[in-house]
Amino acid sequence: MNILEFAINMELEGEKYYNDQAEIINDKYLKNIFLILAKDENSHAKILQDKSNNLSYDLKSNETLSEAKNLFKGIEDFKNEIKQKPDQLDLYRVALEKEKESIDLYEKLLSQAEDDKSKKLFEFLIQQEKDHYTTLEELVSQLNKSNDWVEAAEFGITSED
Template sequence: MNAIDYALAFEEDGKKYYNEQSLRSKRDEIRSLFLMLASDEDRHYKIIEKFKEGVYEYLPTQTFKNMPTLFNNLKNQNIDLSGSEDLLKVYDEAIKIEIKSRDFYKQSALESNNSKEREILEIISNEEDKHRIILENLMEFTRKGKEWVESAEFSHIDQLLRGE
């Protein structure tokens, strides 16, 4: 399997995982998050698929702009997810997927001789890392609830996603 086919399989698996989790989710906000992540994986798939045709075009996402709103909605509803061990396992698995993806794209960018391809692979690697940040914050929110919301980390999630 070549790198492009590997990346396509990777993205398809991620999309499938997030869609499955969205169907299992009991909270609209969490369902929405998983659907956004699935959409991003599908978008990555479409970007990488075009590489086979020699087309190197980045397709933008709105996911990271929507995250502060999603977390604020969770905060404002005083949702208590603590004690949700099943959710923690789901988030942990998703974080592993994102780390593996991030590292794959980072390495692929280093190995690419095509500057446009390299640039897009680096962007995708950064997006996968932002997915990890979102999931880690959601994991902390699930573990700590209101205590996490009141911390400085919550108030800076938009900065984390912008890479500041």
């Protein structure tokens, strides 16, 4: 398996992971975020497949980060619901690790690229994966905020008690 085939498989695994998360999530905000991420990963796999087959491809930027930020606005219901699902934080941290692996792989491929078209492709994919990373980081942050609220000093035992 060459490195492009590895990257294609990695993107398809990412798509499956995000679709699986969307299937098990009852929250509409999270479901939408994971469906957006899955769609992006599928798009990345298609671009890489086209490159592998020496076909033309379009590096059309998506709006993942801005769509996710819009979903995170005004999510009081979301915060209340996720307080009850702290174990999911680990799933999102795994996704963060996978996105970081993608970024690292594409940075390696960028450093090995010999033509401008390949360089543009890997720069594009690096930015896409960084957007995914930022989106997941925001999700983890939101989850941590709900955990912090529950563990805040005003709700815990203090030395004055």
